[in-house]
Amino acid sequence: MTLKPVLTALMLSGMLAGCVDDRAAAPLSATAAPAPAAEPALIVGDGRFVPVGTLCEHLIDRVVNKVSGCEGYVKLSGMTPREAAEIASLNSRFAAEVAPIVNFEFDKADLTPAGRAILDAQAAWMVRFVNLRFSVFGHTDLVGSEGYNFDLAKRRAETVVAYLASKGVPSDQLEALVSYGETRPIIPVDKREALNRRTVTEVTGYITVPRLRTKVLVSCSAVKAAFIASYPTCLNGPGLPPVRPLPPLPDSVSTSNTTAENTTNATHTDASVTYSYTADGSVQKVTETNGSAGNGNVTTGVKVTETKDKLVREIKLNGQTTMTVTSNPDGSDPQVQWNN
Numbered sequence: 001m002t003l004k005p006v007l008t009a010l011m012l013s014g015m016l017a018g019c020v021d022d023r024a025a026a027p028l029s030a031t032a033a034p035a036p037a038a039e040p041a042l043i044v045g046d047g048r049f050v051p052v053g054t055l056c057e058h059l060i061d062r063v064v065n066k067v068s069g070c071e072g073y074v075k076l077s078g079m080t081p082r083e084a085a086e087i088a089s090l091n092s093r094f095a096a097e098v099a100p101i102v103n104f105e106f107d108k109a110d111l112t113p114a115g116r117a118i119l120d121a122q123a124a125w126m127v128r129f130v131n132l133r134f135s136v137f138g139h140t141d142l143v144g145s146e147g148y149n150f151d152l153a154k155r156r157a158e159t160v161v162a163y164l165a166s167k168g169v170p171s172d173q174l175e176a177l178v179s180y181g182e183t184r185p186i187i188p189v190d191k192r193e194a195l196n197r198r199t200v201t202e203v204t205g206y207i208t209v210p211r212l213r214t215k216v217l218v219s220c221s222a223v224k225a226a227f228i229a230s231y232p233t234c235l236n237g238p239g240l241p242p243v244r245p246l247p248p249l250p251d252s253v254s255t256s257n258t259t260a261e262n263t264t265n266a267t268h269t270d271a272s273v274t275y276s277y278t279a280d281g282s283v284q285k286v287t288e289t290n291g292s293a294g295n296g297n298v299t300t301g302v303k304v305t306e307t308k309d310k311l312v313r314e315i316k317l318n319g320q321t322t323m324t325v326t327s328n329p330d331g332s333d334p335q336v337q338w339n340n
Helices: 006-018 081-097 114-128 145-165
Strands: 101-103 132-138 196-204 253-259 268-279 283-293 298-304 313-316 320-327 334-337
Touching: 006 334, 101 114, 114 145, 132 145, 145 196
Parallel strands: none
Antiparallel strands: 101 196, 132 196, 253 268, 268 283, 283 298, 298 313, 313 320, 320 334
16 A cells, blocks of 8 residues: 555645646555545535635635635734744643643544543633633544545544533633644554544634634635645545536725815715625625715715625615615515614
C-alpha cells in the first residue's frame, strides 16, 4: 500500500486555487473499514455552496466582510503581537496542564473512558478561562478512503465538542470543529495507528467580538482550506444531492448626489442596488434610496426587497420606518403595516 499524506497535503494546499484530487482510492487491507463505491473528492468553485449560518471566521479574509452577516467581522489574526504571544503562551500552558489529545478506537467516534477523563480535565480548564476560545481538530489514520476519513474525523470532533458542552463549556468558547481527515498523521503509515486516530484541542483566540454568521449561501471556494472539509456540500461523491450551479450575481451599484451644498436648500440622495443568494439558492435584490433636505433636518428613505416569493417595501422618515408594504412579486395583494 502506498502512502497518501503527500498527495493529500498537496490537494489541501491547492483547494482555494480550484484544485481537485480525483485519484483512485488506494486498496484497503482485509481489516479496514469498507470504502464507498467511489472516492469522494474535495472540490471547489463548481457551484457548490456552504449553508446559511456558516461562521464568518471560516471564510477567507478577502471576501469575509463582503458577505451578508459578516460585515462587522474582525479576524483573529488581527490581534496585536502581544495578544498573539499571550495566546501562544496560554496554548502551551493548556497543553502542559491538560492533555490536549483524545485518542479513538479504530473506525470509531465514541469516547473511551480514558478519553472522557481527558475531556473532563479540559472542560474544567476551559471554564476557568471564560474569555478564551478553543478549537477541536479531528484526525484519522490512513486506513480507508479519503472521503470516509474526512467524515470520521468530523464525527470525532463533534463528539468532543458535544461532550465539552455537556460539561458546562459555553458554546461561544468552542470554535466550530475542524476535520483534517487523514491528511495530518503523526506517524505516516498506511495501517492502523492509534496515535493518528485523535482529536486535538487548542487555544485559538479571545472572545472579543460576537460570533457572526452568514445570512446567505456562500461558495465553497470562499471557505478557508482548514474548514472546507467539514462541510458535506463541498464534497463530491455518492449519496450527495445533485448540485445546480448558480449563475454569478450582478454587480452591486451605488450612487450619490448633492445639490446646493451648505445652504438651507441643500438636498442629498444616496441610492444602491445589491444582490445576494437566499437559503434556497434564489436571488434577492435590495434597492435602497435615501435622501435629505433642509441641510439634513429632514430625511426620507425607501427600501425595496425583491425575492422570488414576495416584494417588501419599507418607507422611512427621519430614520424610522413608518410603513411597510408586503405583496406578491408582481405587486398584487399588498398588505400594509403602519408603524406608529
